[in-house]
Amino acid sequence: MSATFGLDIGTTSIKALSIKKSGGSFAIESLGIAPSPAKGIISESPEDNKIFSDAVRSVISSANIKQKEVNIALPESQVYTKIIEMPALSEKELAAALKYEMEQYIPLPLDQVKTDWQVLGSSTSQNKSTKILLVAASLVLIKKYETLMDELGLVPATIETEMLSTHRSLFPLVNTQSSNMIVHMGAVTTNIAVVENGEIIMVFSIDKGGIAITRAISLDLGIEFNQADSYKKAYGLNKDAFEGKIGKSLFPILESILGDIRKTILLYKEKNPNQQITQIILSGGSAQLPGIDIYLANQLNIQVVLGNAFQVYGIKNVPQEVESDALSFNVVAGLALKDAL
Numbered sequence: 001m002s003a004t005f006g007l008d009i010g011t012t013s014i015k016a017l018s019i020k021k022s023g024g025s026f027a028i029e030s031l032g033i034a035p036s037p038a039k040g041i042i043s044e045s046p047e048d049n050k051i052f053s054d055a056v057r058s059v060i061s062s063a064n065i066k067q068k069e070v071n072i073a074l075p076e077s078q079v080y081t082k083i084i085e086m087p088a089l090s091e092k093e094l095a096a097a098l099k100y101e102m103e104q105y106i107p108l109p110l111d112q113v114k115t116d117w118q119v120l121g122s123s124t125s126q127n128k129s130t131k132i133l134l135v136a137a138s139l140v141l142i143k144k145y146e147t148l149m150d151e152l153g154l155v156p157a158t159i160e161t162e163m164l165s166t167h168r169s170l171f172p173l174v175n176t177q178s179s180n181m182i183v184h185m186g187a188v189t190t191n192i193a194v195v196e197n198g199e200i201i202m203v204f205s206i207d208k209g210g211i212a213i214t215r216a217i218s219l220d221l222g223i224e225f226n227q228a229d230s231y232k233k234a235y236g237l238n239k240d241a242f243e244g245k246i247g248k249s250l251f252p253i254l255e256s257i258l259g260d261i262r263k264t265i266l267l268y269k270e271k272n273p274n275q276q277i278t279q280i281i282l283s284g285g286s287a288q289l290p291g292i293d294i295y296l297a298n299q300l301n302i303q304v305v306l307g308n309a310f311q312v313y314g315i316k317n318v319p320q321e322v323e324s325d326a327l328s329f330n331v332v333a334g335l336a337l338k339d340a341l
């Protein structure tokens, strides 16, 4: 049995997954999924918190997960991430240096946040500097997760950010000789990362995702949310269905996401004039919108690929209904792969 399992607490669904490796290949060991309670994890009310922990508990028991050690991801939109460059020091020296320098990098009151850091990539003796990922999350948020873990009798082995999990789960697709972008589109947020020579060097989070897209269709066409959601999934940007009406209603949101992708590309080019983003890897449930890959490729003139962790790692035992929604499993797959790799 794998030592840990991954738990992704998303806005629309809670996913639990463990992956085992045997003889060099990966297979799903256990898998559970259920809708997230509407009030979410962040609610202040004890009743909502109980509903939430019950929901997570039943996902874990339905998957028959016995492990107590769990890898979890904090929502990118709720954490502050910064990548800095430091001289190549030992872990101990880095810890000492960062302890005193944190204030200068994190623009938040340090008594209200928990900070953490990790060395990105493997520094070799030839490297004169090391890239460090700094993360700060509010103590309130951390407390929510700690309380939830306590109630479920779980021990967090890893707490990372969603983008780190996605980066791990799609790493085989990353072109390590050039620069890539990972665009992870969930239900409420879209996270954008620039990956240079295999390492994340920029991360942004924007508050647009699948729910906003469905809402736009629902308002525009005057139909129920659920109906709009199924039209969105079935037709997306298809110009032939409903005289292209669906595509038209969701266009403003896609354009706004596109605008943020463009801005990120410009910012990156400005800072790194010699580098080129050669590929965009799409991830997250909303990246399954029919036609979105072609739309982005045409607009940006960059190769766009869909990132499916189950496919890239050749993971076996993927149920049919999960396979057809695979892009929404990349965060949990990255968490589950943490110790299986």
Ligand SMILES: Nc1ncnc2c1ncn2[C@@H]1O[C@H](COP(=O)(O)OP(=O)(O)OP(=O)(O)O)[C@@H](O)[C@H]1O
Binding pocket: 009, 010, 011, 012, 013, 075, 185, 186, 187, 188, 189, 209, 210, 211, 214, 229, 232, 233, 234, 236, 284, 285, 286, 287, 288, 289, 290, 325, 327, 328, 329
């Ligand atoms: N085929 C599809 N076409 C378009 N959108 C889709 C498709 N399949 C799923 N989605 C959308 O993907 C979203 C769910 O994706 P995902 O599971 O990645 O989100 P989440 O983790 O719950 O949310 P978040 O990460 O934002 O908290 C929903 O908004 C859903 O409508």
Ligand SMILES: [Mg+2]
Binding pocket: 009, 010, 011, 186, 187, 331
């Ligand atoms: Mg998510």
